[in-house]
Amino acid sequence: MTVVCYVASAVAIIAAVLVITGQRAMHALLHLVLMLLALALVFFTLGAPFVAVLQVVIYAGAIMVLFVFVVMMLNLGPPGERQERRWLGAQVWAIPVLLTAILLALCGYAIADLGTGGAPAGVVGPKEVGIALYRDYLLAVEIASLLLVAGLVGAFHLAPPTRAGEEAQTASANSRQPEETADG
Amino acid sequence: MADIAAAPTSVMLGVALALFLIGMAGVMIRRDLLYVLMSLEIMFNGAALAFVTAAAKWKQPDGQVMVILILVAAAAEVGVGLGLVLRLYHRFGTVDGDQISLMKG
Amino acid sequence: MSWLWLVPTLPLAGALLLALLGGLMPRRAAGALGCLSVGLSWIVSLKVAAGYLAATPATGAYGQTLFRWIDVGTFRIPMGLYLDQLSLIMMLVVAFVGFVIHLYSAEYMIRGEGYSRFFCYMNLFVGSMLILVLADNLLSLYLGWEGVGLCSYLLIGFWYQERANGIAAQKAFIVARIGDTSLAIGLFLLFAHFGTLDIQRTMSLVSAPSGASPPVVIAAALLILGGAVAKSAQIPLQTWLPDAMAGPTPVSALIHAATMVTAGVYLIARTHVLFSLSPVAMLAVAGIGAATACYGGLSALAQRDVKRVLAYSTISQIGFMFLALGVGAWWAAIFHFMTHAFFKALLFLAAGIVVQGLGEERDMFRMGGLFTKLPVAAWTFLIGACSLSALPLVTAGFYSKDAILWASWSYRGGSAVLWAGGMLAALLTGIYIFRAFFLVFFGEQRTPVESKPGLLVNLAVVVLAFFAVVGGILGVPRVLGSTNPFGQFLAGIFGDGPAEAVSTEGPFLLFSSIISVIGIGVAYALFKPGVRAPAVARSAAYDAVRRFLLTGWGFDWLYDRVFVRPYVVLARMNRADVVDCLYTGLALIAGAGHYLLSATESGRVRNYATAILLGAALVVAVLLWR
Numbered sequence: 021m022t023v024v025c026y027v028a029s030a031v032a033i034i035a036a037v038l039v040i041t042g043q044r045a046m047h048a049l050l051h052l053v054l055m056l057l058a059l060a061l062v063f064f065t066l067g068a069p070f071v072a073v074l075q076v077v078i079y080a081g082a083i084m085v086l087f088v089f090v091v092m093m094l095n096l097g098p099p100g101e102r103q104e105r106r107w108l109g110a111q112v113w114a115i116p117v118l119l120t121a122i123l124l125a126l127c128g129y130a131i132a133d134l135g136t137g138g139a140p141a142g143v144v145g146p147k148e149v150g151i152a153l154y155r156d157y158l159l160a161v162e163i164a165s166l167l168l169v170a171g172l173v174g175a176f177h178l179a180p181p182t183r184a185g186e187e188a189q190t191a192s193a194n195s196r197q198p199e200e201t202a203d204g
Numbered sequence: 205m206a207d208i209a210a211a212p213t214s215v216m217l218g219v220a221l222a223l224f225l226i227g228m229a230g231v232m233i234r235r236d237l238l239y240v241l242m243s244l245e246i247m248f249n250g251a252a253l254a255f256v257t258a259a260a261k262w263k264q265p266d267g268q269v270m271v272i273l274i275l276v277a278a279a280a281e282v283g284v285g286l287g288l289v290l291r292l293y294h295r296f297g298t299v300d301g302d303q304i305s306l307m308k309g
Numbered sequence: 310m311s312w313l314w315l316v317p318t319l320p321l322a323g324a325l326l327l328a329l330l331g332g333l334m335p336r337r338a339a340g341a342l343g344c345l346s347v348g349l350s351w352i353v354s355l356k357v358a359a360g361y362l363a364a365t366p367a368t369g370a371y372g373q374t375l376f377r378w379i380d381v382g383t384f385r386i387p388m389g390l391y392l393d394q395l396s397l398i399m400m401l402v403v404a405f406v407g408f409v410i411h412l413y414s415a416e417y418m419i420r421g422e423g424y425s426r427f428f429c430y431m432n433l434f435v436g437s438m439l440i441l442v443l444a445d446n447l448l449s450l451y452l453g454w455e456g457v458g459l460c461s462y463l464l465i466g467f468w469y470q471e472r473a474n475g476i477a478a479q480k481a482f483i484v485a486r487i488g489d490t491s492l493a494i495g496l497f498l499l500f501a502h503f504g505t506l507d508i509q510r511t512m513s514l515v516s517a518p519s520g521a522s523p524p525v526v527i528a529a530a531l532l533i534l535g536g537a538v539a540k541s542a543q544i545p546l547q548t549w550l551p552d553a554m555a556g557p558t559p560v561s562a563l564i565h566a567a568t569m570v571t572a573g574v575y576l577i578a579r580t581h582v583l584f585s586l587s588p589v590a591m592l593a594v595a596g597i598g599a600a601t602a603c604y605g606g607l608s609a610l611a612q613r614d615v616k617r618v619l620a621y622s623t624i625s626q627i628g629f630m631f632l633a634l635g636v637g638a639w640w641a642a643i644f645h646f647m648t649h650a651f652f653k654a655l656l657f658l659a660a661g662i663v664v665q666g667l668g669e670e671r672d673m674f675r676m677g678g679l680f681t682k683l684p685v686a687a688w689t690f691l692i693g694a695c696s697l698s699a700l701p702l703v704t705a706g707f708y709s710k711d712a713i714l715w716a717s718w719s720y721r722g723g724s725a726v727l728w729a730g731g732m733l734a735a736l737l738t739g740i741y742i743f744r745a746f747f748l749v750f751f752g753e754q755r756t757p758v759e760s761k762p763g764l765l766v767n768l769a770v771v772v773l774a775f776f777a778v779v780g781g782i783l784g785v786p787r788v789l790g791s792t793n794p795f796g797q798f799l800a801g802i803f804g805d806g807p808a809e810a811v812s813t814e815g816p817f818l819l820f821s822s823i824i825s826v827i828g829i830g831v832a833y834a835l836f837k838p839g840v841r842a843p844a845v846a847r848s849a850a851y852d853a854v855r856r857f858l859l860t861g862w863g864f865d866w867l868y869d870r871v872f873v874r875p876y877v878v879l880a881r882m883n884r885a886d887v888v889d890c891l892y893t894g895l896a897l898i899a900g901a902g903h904y905l906l907s908a909t910e911s912g913r914v915r916n917y918a919t920a921i922l923l924g925a926a927l928v929v930a931v932l933l934w935r
Binding site: 021022024025026029032033036037039040042045048049052055056059062063065066067068070071074075078079082083086087090091093094096100103104107108112113115116117119120123124127128131132141142144148149151152153156157160164167168170171172174175177178179 | 209210211214216217218219221222223225226227228229230232233234235236238239241242243245246249252253256257259260261262263264265266267268269271272273275276277278279280281282283284286287288289290291293299300
Binding site: 115116119122123126127129130 | 926
């Protein structure tokens with residue numbers, strides 16, 4: 021069964037590489053979804069079924085959908101592909117690859133040196149996670165919900181206005197004001 | 205539950221590191237803002253994998269709680285980020301990060 | 310005698326009061342204050358002198374320390390006053406002549422503006438000069454030295470609205486500075502070797518058997534000589550004195566005739582122990598003196614401006630004093646200083662009457678026929694001229710100049726060459742001063758008289774004329790029956806001169822008398838009223854010689870070419886200021902660094918992300934390798 025873990029990890033890494041080197045946005049997105057699903061499998065083999073399911077439902081199911089919507093809206097198409105190909109020349113890769121290699125070497129050395137070997141201990145089920153969430157990390161949950169509300173408000177405010185909606189909004193605002201001043 | 209069948213912790217940590225670095229490379233290389241956001245997602249996932257690995261090693265739920273919080277953060281970030289990308293597209297007509305350099309100098 | 314400290318302090322207090330309140334006082338009050346402070350100083354100096362003569366201290370000197378001026382480790386300089394025979398004479402002469410000239414200028418300067426400023430500067434000058442002559446250590450002397458240099462600058466450029474006056478003042482100051490630097494280095498040398506600047510102590514240390522090595526002595530003496538040369542306007546630093554005539558006439562009289570320019574003579578006389586140890590230095594002093602005496606005499610022959618004649622005359626007469634110093638006749642130099650103070654100040658003041666009377670006309674060839682119009686000026690000028698050209702027996706100048714000439718022949722340091730130079734200069738003296746006399750007061754009058762002098766002016770010149778005649782009594786030589794009290798008085802400091810062979814002095818006396826009379830006669834023959842210039846005077850060669858002498862033998866031209874122009878070229882080259890480039894360079898580097906670094910602010914998120922990640926990599930590396 022460990023082979024599943026290895027294979028899933030490999031798929032995740034390959035998919036990630038394909039994402040960052042992709043030229044078509046939709047393809048990159050689909051590769052990203054693939055990576056997410058592979059990671060979910062890895063979580064499952066690591067004895068974390070709850071987060072595995074959450075990964076699939078929320079990450080791959082909701083967040084990626086958002087991405088897909090935006091890509092569709094932007095509608096870059098073949099001109100976008102050509103642009104991407106132009107931008108991804110050879111010299112662009114040089115420094116990032118170098119930096120990545122350095123970091124890989126450093127941290128890989130750290131991991132190996134720290135001797136964090138040993139097999140994982142066991143499965144941690146949803147019940148335990150739930151208890152931990154609502155007993156030990158209650159405050160974190162509340163703050164997380166605040167964060168989500170903030171994100172919601174921000175996204176609503178940042179959304180580009182549609183023409184018709186905007187005119188109606190400003191018209192109603194203008195008509196309301198004289199009434200208020202007449203009363204006051 | 206069944207015993208887990210996973211690779212050793214150090215290997216999993218290595219995978220998490222690899223994912224993180226791949227995402228980092230993507231942030232540095234790509235000019236298209238959407239791709240930058242996607243690479244950020246990859247980095248998030250790398251971190252999440254590291255947490256889950258730790259949770260599994262010590263058989264504690266804290267790592268998984270952290271992953272849930274990461275999920276929440278990623279969701280909020282994507283919501284606001286994509287809104288920003290759309291606004292930028294309206295304003296500048298492009299999603300090229302290099303063009304949006306009014307803070308130059 | 311304990312009132313000694315008042316002598317320099319009263320004029321300084323006067324200067325301070327005038328500086329602070331001068332603008333608020335009415336003119337008469339400022340003038341009165343100025344004269345009063347110097348007058349009181351003179352009276353106190355008389356009292357001190359009387360006390361000294363009545364009860365001379367055993368050591369011959371009275372010292373009074375006022376306060377500790379500098380006290381740094383082993384370097385202790387008190388502000389002290391030292392009264393011995395030499396400084397007594399100097400003090401009396403300076404105070405008296407200063408007072409007389411103050412009275413003169415109270416009336417002379419009344420019509421101009423800056424009246425209280427004038428008296429402030431004059432008082433400051435008298436105070437500094439008195440500090441100079443009364444100082445007991447070389448640094449206090451230097452303080453007075455610098456003070457008189459400053460006042461000279463201020464007073465030469467008194468009418469500062471005229472640009473030329475400022476330039477003349479600058480020239481005086483800068484040339485004096487050269488001498489001051491030389492003197493300062495000499496002081497450093499003395500202090501480095503003897504650890505003290507107290508004059509008496511230094512002199513005794515120098516003359517002790519294990520005192521100082523000859524090179525040190527010669528170096529110190531020559532450096533001090535350098536300072537004296539600049540202050541006393543001797544060759545080669547004499548170029549400032551003719552131009553200094555741009556200042557008001559009382560200034561020329563006081564500073565550039567009677568007192569400041571003699572500070573160099575005083576300095577050498579004070580440090581005579583040091584000089585007498587070095588025959589080289591003595592020869593230098595005498596040589597410079599003789600050469601300058603001839604130089605001054607020749608140049609004065611060609612001048613048109615009456616004040617410039619007197620300026621070159623001063624240069625020449627101080628050359629005589631240096632000659633006396635150089636052959637070891639210290640007392641004769643001081644004696645000549647005293648008589649010179651009287652008759653030169655007199656000549657300047659009389660010339661001032663003429664100049665102001667003709668509406669500031671200075672060109673002698675535009676004067677003439679004033680003998681009957683300005684009688685006081687004429688008679689007093691005549692007396693002064695006679696004294697200057699050493700008219701035998703009846704004038705003070707005769708005795709002092711004769712003493713010098715006799716010493717330059719007979720003293721150990723003297724020689725025939727020096728004597729001949731002195732004789733030539735004496736001959737020229739008679740010629741040039743009587744040329745001036747005849748040109749100014751005789752012949753047809755070319756400029757009308759605008760104003761006549763008043764009481765104070767007349768009083769001043771008459772008093773000085775009296776002393777120009779009588780002042781020589783103290784120094785009548787033995788050959789004529791007197792005991793030479795002046796020389797005896799100063800023998801306390803200088804020691805007795807060589808045993809004078811009375812028999813040989815007589816012929817010399819006669820010979821120099823004849824020379825003086827010949828000089829006057831030549832002048833009469835050439836310049837008497839009605840004489841026309843001989844044909845040779847129209848030749849080109851004559852004109853070239855005349856112009857050469859007129860410009861003071863071209864010293865100004867020489868210095869301009871050799872020193873001033875190269876310096877100006879260098880200064881222009883350094884316009885960007887090499888040293889300053891260090892600092893502006895630092896600023897430029899900072900600016901360049903700024904431009905380099907601001908290139909990293911590209912505004913691109915990608916680049917910023919790369920930078921952050923690079924930093925993260927560095928941090929991780931550092932953490933791992935700890």
